[in-house]
Amino acid sequence: MNFELSEKEALLQKKVREFAEEKLLPGVIERDETSSYPIDLYREMVDMGLIGLPYEKEYGGQGGNYLDYAIAVKEISRVDASLGISFSVCTSLYGGSVYNSANEEQKKKFLKPVLEGGALGSFGLTEPNAGSDAGGCVTVAEKKGDHYVLNGAKCFTTNGPLCDYIAVYALTQPELKSKGLSLFLVEKGTPGFTIGKVENKMGIRAAQVSETIFTDCVVPAENLLGKEGDGFKIAMKTLDGGRIGVAAQGLGIAEGAFEIARKYLMKREQFGKPLYKNQYLAFKMAELECVIDQARLMLYKAAMDKSEGRPYSIAAAKAKLLCTNAAMQVTTEAVQMLGGNGFMKDYHVERMMRDAKITQIYEGTNEIQKLIISGALFK
Structure with missing residues (x-):
C-alpha cells in the first residue's frame, strides 16, 4: 500500500x-x-x-x-x-x-x-423547494412530437450566467415524483431558456451563480439523456462524483490557509520571539496538520475507488464531510492566528473562511453525508 x-x-x-x-x-x-x-x-x-x-x-x-x-x-x-x-x-x-x-x-x-473547447457546462437540479430533497423538483418536461417543452426554474446554478450547456433534471411524469425525473441537455440560446437573478454571495464570489428559467423551452427529443424516468438515478450517481470534487475544493482551501498561517507564525514576532515559539500555537498547527492529513487520505481513497471501479458512494460522502469540515476549521483558526491581520483582505484567510462555509452546504449538506454514512452502517 x-x-x-x-x-x-x-x-x-x-x-x-x-x-x-x-x-x-x-x-x-x-x-x-x-x-x-x-x-x-x-x-x-x-x-x-x-x-x-x-x-x-x-x-x-x-x-x-x-x-x-x-x-x-x-x-x-x-x-x-x-x-x-x-x-x-x-x-x-x-x-x-x-x-x-x-x-x-x-x-x-x-x-x-x-x-477541450472552453465551453462552460452547468447542472440544474436544485429548485427553491428541492434542495436536499432532490425528489421535490417541480420543473416539468412535456413531450410533444419530436421535442419536449420544459417549464420551471432552477436556483443556485453554478456557472449558470455563463453556461453554454446545462444538464437539466425535469419531470416527464410528475405523478411519479422522483421516479418520473428525466435528464435533458439544454444549449445556450435555446428559446425559452433565460437567466434569472444572479446571486450576491458571502463566499466564492467570483463564481457565477444564478437562477436558470425555462418558459415553454423547446428541447429536441434527441437531447433527452438516458431514458425517461432515469433522471433521479443519474443525478444521485453524478452527485457521488461531484462530492469528490467539493471534497478536493475543501481540502485545497484548508491547505492554502494552513500554509499562509504557517509562514505568518514563522515571520511575525511578539514578545521578542516568533509566534510559532508559543507552544499553544505550535500545538494548534500540529492538530490542524493531522486534520488535513486525514482529510487528504480519505479524499484520495474515494478518488481511487471511483477510478478503479470499486463502490465509492460512502467513501465520497466521508471525503466530502471530512474535507469540508477541515476547510471550515482550518480557515477559522488561521484568521484567529493572524489576529487583526487575519481580518484584513490582504492576507487572504478571511476570504478563504468565507469560501469554506459553502463547501459544507452544496452538493449535499454535511448532514446529508452523515445520513448516507450512517445509513450504510445499519443495513
Missing part, C-alpha cells in the same frame, strides 16, 4: 500549483471584491487539459483518472476556490451527468466542447 503520489501525479500537482500561484493569485482579491469571473484564466485551464482530466480522449478528455482530477481541483482551490468550484461543476456535475447517461453520439457532441 503506497500513500505517495506517483511521479506523474506529483508533476501534475506541481504544474497546477505553479499556474495557480503565478496566474490566479495576483487578481484573486479583486475578483472576490467585484464578483468577476476570469474566463480567460478558465480557458487557460482548459488549454492545460485540466477540465477533461478523468475522461477518455475520444470525448475530449485526457485519459487520466479521478485522483488526477481531485489533485487539480485541490491545487486550484488552494488559491481560488471560486475557479475551483466552476472547474468541479464542469467536470463532475455537467460532465458526469452526460457521461453517466448519454449514448456515444451524445457524449461526443456534448462533452467535447466543454472538456
